Amino acid sequence: MRYDFDNIPDRRGTGCYKWDLAPEGVIPMWVADMDFKAAPFILEAVQRRLDHGVFGYTMVMDDYYQAVVDWFGHRRGWKIEKDWIMCIPGVIPAIACTLKAFTKPGDKVAIHAPAYNHFYTSIRNAGCICVENKLLRSGDSFVIDFETMEVQLADPEVKVFLLCNPHNPTGRVWAAEELRRIADICAKTGTMLVSDEIHCEIEMPGHTFTPVAIAAPDVPAVVFNSPSKNFNIAGLQIANIICPDPAWRKKIDRAINDNEVCDLNPFGVEALKAAYTPEGEEWLRQMNEYVYENFKLLRDTVSRELGWTVCDLQGTYLAWMDCSAAPLDTVAVQKSLTEVEKVWINNGEMYGDRQYMRINLATSHELFAEALDRMVRGLKRICGKA
Ligand SMILES: Cc1ncc(COP(=O)(O)O)c(C=O)c1O
Structure with missing residues (x-):
């Protein structure tokens, strides 16, 4: 069976940590849960x-x-x-x-x-x-x-x-x-x-x-x-x-x-x-494949548009992006991206390294592409490359 990761439910208004803490219009890519529905079984x-x-x-x-x-x-x-x-x-x-x-x-x-x-x-x-x-x-x-x-x-x-x-x-x-x-x-x-x-x-x-x-x-x-x-x-x-x-x-x-x-x-x-x-194994296999597509898009886009590195993703659905080339501290980068481009990615401070930012990859390809577009536009603006 082919599982559907493209159609994600609207999570706002469900008391959802990830979405309901995000201001209106902001795409949240922070807390580590997925936007996918639980598997049918x-x-x-x-x-x-x-x-x-x-x-x-x-x-x-x-x-x-x-x-x-x-x-x-x-x-x-x-x-x-x-x-x-x-x-x-x-x-x-x-x-x-x-x-x-x-x-x-x-x-x-x-x-x-x-x-x-x-x-x-x-x-x-x-x-x-x-x-x-x-x-x-x-x-x-x-x-x-x-x-x-x-x-x-x-x-x-x-x-x-x-x-x-x-x-x-x-x-x-x-x-x-x-x-x-x-x-x-x-x-x-x-x-x-x-x-x-x-x-x-x-x-x-x-x-x-x-x-x-x-x-x-x-x-x-x-x-x-x-x-x-x-x-x-x-x-x-x-x-x-x-x-x-x-x-x-x-x-x-x-x-x-x-x-x-x-x-x-x-x-x-x-x-x-x-x-x-066994159904769980198959769902995981497909989900991992799906999420890896988002990772590749992120890694390649960030490298091409900014010349920055997203660390190799071997496991987890959380990408770790090196922001050492940013002219601002990542706490300020997070604030600016959230306020201006309306995309929320986590600065690395809470994980003990402010040089990096963490991006949750586990959402639909469509929403991820939109979030990535906003993020790259914002980072270019911040870097004066816009
Ligand atoms: C490494 C690690 N341990 C534990 C948790 C959370 O565990 P739980 O929700 O079961 O308390 C997370 C959630 O992101 C995690 O990344």
Whole structure:
């Protein structure tokens, strides 16, 4: 079946974070959700649950666990055991609970930088100090500074390394060898490895996601994943913590209860089971192809019209554009583009690097072309090239 990504619903007036926070007439290309409708088989599953008509307190049953086990087993060769899976309403709560379970205020948590903005807030909310391991620009992409990372993690106050695999916002899909080195450094320095793998299904041509548990099966890790980002069902609030170690699970479970994030949304449960199926695989394949077309248009247009670089997109639907040639700071660029051309792209400040801007690619080709047109016109104006 060919899925329709061209016809996107009008999201304004639905309490939509992305669209309803944007001033009238502004095209929002910021927050990381897609404008695509959920896949038909997910809508049917949610509709069946809706038709049941009773929405009381919800737990997951065997078919849910089986769906998760089968999905990662089949797609990644990762043999997850049912007992390792802990359900939670989101990956941010999973990060928060895990950090609270394994650190105390004043401890340090290390990350790669730039980073997904909630990494910074979750670390701060746990009372911890963030240690940034800056990714190094290499050509039109980024690499890990392993030497510095090893020195940073050797500090006994660094208790956790919070990895983003694939990486938001640079779009890197870490290779198995890179993950192996990260895990080795964690093992050598006694740092707990925690991996946020929420973007794991968004893979661009030539790149394949590797779970850290496959790259380094001998190094214990706590992994978070969810169909939310990949199938555009973030509002249904369902995610999983995969943790093979029973003692660690007990601590995380305590933190989940202490933070009162135990209750699940019945629609999220049904949506996950519908997503983790062969139809889900096909939908993802087509969606990834569709989004990559937007990326190519962005990369080529920005290069031709401005001579700027959009970093290589290996995973995620979030492009990372190098704005170092702009005469203004990217905070001012964002403001100017929003006010004058009426297109909203994010400056890199919230991700820890103001040299870049992040652009959400997951919308229809038609709307993306319009947004891109506005963005390029605005950037030319700002650069005095108009
Ligand atoms: C790396 C990463 N982790 C977590 C989240 C959000 O997770 P959730 O909505 O499940 O809390 C996002 C959303 O953009 C993300 O990019």
